[in-house]
Amino acid sequence: MKLKEYQGKEIFRKYGINVPEGYVVSKPEEVKDDKAVLKAQVLEGSRKKKGLIIVSDNAKQDVEKLLGKCSEVLVEEMIQIEKESYLSFTIDRFEKCVKMLYAEEGGIDIEENPDKVKKLKVENVEDITLQGSLKNVATKLFKIMKDYDAELVEINPLAFTKEGLVAVDSKIIIDDNSLFRHLDLVENKVCLAEDRASMCGFNYVELDGNIAVIGNGAGLVMSTLDVINYYGGKPADFLDIGGGASSERMEEAMRLVLSRNPKVLLINIFGGITRCDEIAKAIVNYKKNNSINIPIIVRMIGTNQKQAQKLLNENCIVALESMEDCVKAAVEVVKND
């Protein structure tokens, strides 16, 4: 879960890392200053390049430009920066540890200069070899990384000023798997369709094609999308119902993907923990209670496959055994459309 800039800065402040003075507004009249830096509170990167940050002499008017594009704007004092640097902590998957990244020159193009970034494995604060106030900030940032179960904590730029080091921006990504330890953060979460899906126990990503896809297991569903593309089709979504899905969860998944009006629905289930008959029951039920005017193509194999096939056959739904045959059939439907 990504935190917004101001949420990250609140955490920085709590840990004693200096941040510019500022406040969040959602209406133009809430702006108290004329001279200010206005920063749209969106989660995407490269805000400066996209015009989502305005250094303004007329903040009360300029803020309207940003409030048209997002719901919250951070209004901050301008600070005099002498030098910009870069500091972050991240997870190194290959070495299976936390790494500190530091560069003397920071800024928005840091990714294009990987040679200038020093990387250091950090297991505890003693491993942080920076000096003076930098070490102080790094130590606090490392504490945030651990306390908040973060995948990434980043200050870019970390500014040298007359008053000392200041975190001009904040980027914090909390590990979704750890949210049970950080329920206070979850309540603030914006509720998107994709988040609602994850609360129902499945993984869902919207795509822009017309073949709706439901499957079990992330790898299998990703592979299904690839095979669809390989045969010239375009998937409408990625939906992994997860392991051991109940028929209710499956019906919920069908409701979600069908609400986006795809041309065909492809269901690809390889039952291990997941029982095929539960999934078949959901498909039959859903079809009975809702009018579905697009073809449903089902691939079902594995645990309780026979019971599932019987149930589907009785209700005039054909299930194939090969994933690639199913994909070819789905692509054919769309082509003939």
Add this chain to the structure above:
Amino acid sequence: MINGAKVIVQGITGKQGRFHTKAMIEYGTNVVAGVTPGKGGEVVHGVNVYNSVKDALEEVEVDWSILFVPAKFAKEAAMEALQNGLNIVVITEGVPVHDEIEIVNFAKQKGLKVVGPNCPGLIVPGHTKLGIMPGDIFRKGNVAVVSRSGTLTYEVINQLTMNGIGQSMAVGIGGDPVIGMDFIDLLNYFENDDDTDKIVLIGEIGGDLEEHAAEFIAEGYKKKIVAYIAGVFAPEGKRMGHAGAIISGKHGTAKSKIEALEKVGVKVAKVPSEIVKLLQTEG
């Protein structure tokens, strides 16, 4: 690695623990005890349950523990098993990444093996199953399979078996950002395993384990490897189910993985069914 292993099941009294204990015993796995704190004295499918790993070890000898413990308690349970000198398979999905780092590094210090978390486990067809995979799709043979995914592994195994290609071993290493044994550890093992002639490597988007595997293969790998990478058409910045399966910027794309593997002579299948053809062709 697991042939003849004496196994305990941590979290044996839960729904998944019970179900898969039965399935593992039926497959031929030597399950010698179960552990669930507070449930000591119970019996699950003929297996005695103890309150702690230590209690179990006072009664039986153990080599491996398989964990069906909820994510919240997975670290504690894993550390307990490692503390007592056991290799572990962590089936649990949703373990926080900082917990994974602690588990994996502690195991390394102790010289023990960790498979997973968030994995289907490992199986030696016809012998021993330490996992949740449907046993009946596997056949004994000489192709080893190593994968970051669960059901996609079943898909590939099923196609191998239906085409008369048996397996020496299959390992799901897990879909999380930080995992125990990785591609290199298993490629190393398979290279020296007399039962394995060829290897199928199934990767997916996210991270750089496949690229590191390619570097390892470039040092002169002795056996034939066929690969498949899922997520060629995955969009950037979206987590595709697995916590580890996310493309960030230029990193973690299927293209970079496929190129890295092909550069070191590994044949990469475009669709799962092509894996069978690539295994059957010479060279």
